[in-house]
Amino acid sequence: MISRAVDTKTRILDAAEKLFGQNGFDATSLRDITAEAEVNLAAVNYHFQSKESLIDAVVARRVEPVNQKRLEMLEAAGPNPTLEQLLIAFLQPLMQSDLAQVYPLMARLLATPDAFLTRLFKKHLSLIIERFSEAFSQALPECDATQIRWKMQFTAGAMAHVLSRAYAMPELMPDVKFDSQTVLAELVTFAAAGFRAKEGI
Amino acid sequence: MISRAVDTKTRILDAAEKLFGQNGFDATSLRDITAEAEVNLAAVNYHFQSKESLIDAVVARRVEPVNQKRLEMLEAAGPNPTLEQLLIAFLQPLMQSDLAQVYPLMARLLATPDAFLTRLFKKHLSLIIERFSEAFSQALPECDATQIRWKMQFTAGAMAHVLSRAYAMPELMPDVKFDSQTVLAELVTFAAAGFRAKEGI
DNA sequence: GTCTATAGGTTGATAGAC
DNA sequence: GTCTATCAACCTATAGAC
Numbered sequence: 001m002i003s004r005a006v007d008t009k010t011r012i013l014d015a016a017e018k019l020f021g022q023n024g025f026d027a028t029s030l031r032d033i034t035a036e037a038e039v040n041l042a043a044v045n046y047h048f049q050s051k052e053s054l055i056d057a058v059v060a061r062r063v064e065p066v067n068q069k070r071l072e073m074l075e076a077a078g079p080n081p082t083l084e085q086l087l088i089a090f091l092q093p094l095m096q097s098d099l100a101q102v103y104p105l106m107a108r109l110l111a112t113p114d115a116f117l118t119r120l121f122k123k124h125l126s127l128i129i130e131r132f133s134e135a136f137s138q139a140l141p142e143c144d145a146t147q148i149r150w151k152m153q154f155t156a157g158a159m160a161h162v163l164s165r166a167y168a169m170p171e172l173m174p175d176v177k178f179d180s181q182t183v184l185a186e187l188v189t190f191a192a193a194g195f196r197a198k199e200g201i
Numbered sequence: 202m203i204s205r206a207v208d209t210k211t212r213i214l215d216a217a218e219k220l221f222g223q224n225g226f227d228a229t230s231l232r233d234i235t236a237e238a239e240v241n242l243a244a245v246n247y248h249f250q251s252k253e254s255l256i257d258a259v260v261a262r263r264v265e266p267v268n269q270k271r272l273e274m275l276e277a278a279g280p281n282p283t284l285e286q287l288l289i290a291f292l293q294p295l296m297q298s299d300l301a302q303v304y305p306l307m308a309r310l311l312a313t314p315d316a317f318l319t320r321l322f323k324k325h326l327s328l329i330i331e332r333f334s335e336a337f338s339q340a341l342p343e344c345d346a347t348q349i350r351w352k353m354q355f356t357a358g359a360m361a362h363v364l365s366r367a368y369a370m371p372e373l374m375p376d377v378k379f380d381s382q383t384v385l386a387e388l389v390t391f392a393a394a395g396f397r398a399k400e401g402i
Numbered sequence: 403g404t405c406t407a408t409a410g411g412t413t414g415a416t417a418g419a420c
Numbered sequence: 421g422t423c424t425a426t427c428a429a430c431c432t433a434t435a436g437a438c
Binding site: 023024068077113114141147151153154155156159165168193197199 | 223225227228271305308309312313314342346347348350351352354355356357358359360361362363365366368369372374376377384386387388389390391392393394395397398399400
């Protein structure tokens, strides 16, 4: 349930974030959102102009702080960061446990290749991808730019999959407790080894 | 365009496969499908009972042969397969280039955690997951079952992400040509190293 | 098996009172 | 800013003629 101690605009954002993550963007109607937020239907079109603008606002509210933290951690790692430092700077700001409620939304954004969402994705992430691919290339000078991009895609896909299944995990993996700290460590270990691996199949 | 040289039922499956992959399950209406297939709207409910049954049929037609090939390759690898052999047996049947038209559909299935699709996913993949997790555990005896499951999740996520972006890749990675043979090799190398990596972060 | 026609319900968005 | 009421468009599914 969405807290009533905040203004209408925030309640709409909170409800939309929850339902978009849970059921997807297409399957969530504006009526579902206003019912969850306990606000009037017309309030959505008053505060946001359209459903697409609402999606943009919902995503931007969560992505921008994550990206800022990523760039801060990238900078804090100094001029010659290790591969592990780079992976943590990229993954940790999103996989923090206090963002667990946002995992499903982020997973939808990462894994839904619709035209509008792809545009949104590029708008919010092209700078991050650029900066980190430079850093990865510098950390692995023997690896060409194409290979770096594939390895980043693999890592992002692994992360997206974990985020999308975070809540379903107990069902899919009954004896495995989901703990974001542990999974982050597992993923960093996995991806770091993958980045360092040379061709030879 | 869907070929007219096949029967109505197949034309519906072909059109649905294309549009579900392109625009998602929710965003694709039965009208979209019958228009693309050039058949009458009522034919969908005649040949399939409902939209959910249609989705099931569309998925089953492609997943079952892939799973059969996976089990064949697993068996053909003998009693003591290498990690690389296991990864190829899991990944190659789906990432074959002659299945490129099916990539978007498979990516949607893998990356959409809706209740109905999760049920579909489990129905078609639980046997595969069981068999391969046993085989991975046997190939990496020093790795406990939980870690094996995470590493499989990471690998599946990397694969799903590549499949979902296969057609968008030229746009997201302008100077990288998508070639399923090359990407398969890159992914096997990446994942094999990730599987062998020990904790130590 | 294939068609038309339509029932019955939902959707995003807006007009206009307060 | 918030509400009610409503529009026009869309949806899945089915009944019934051929």
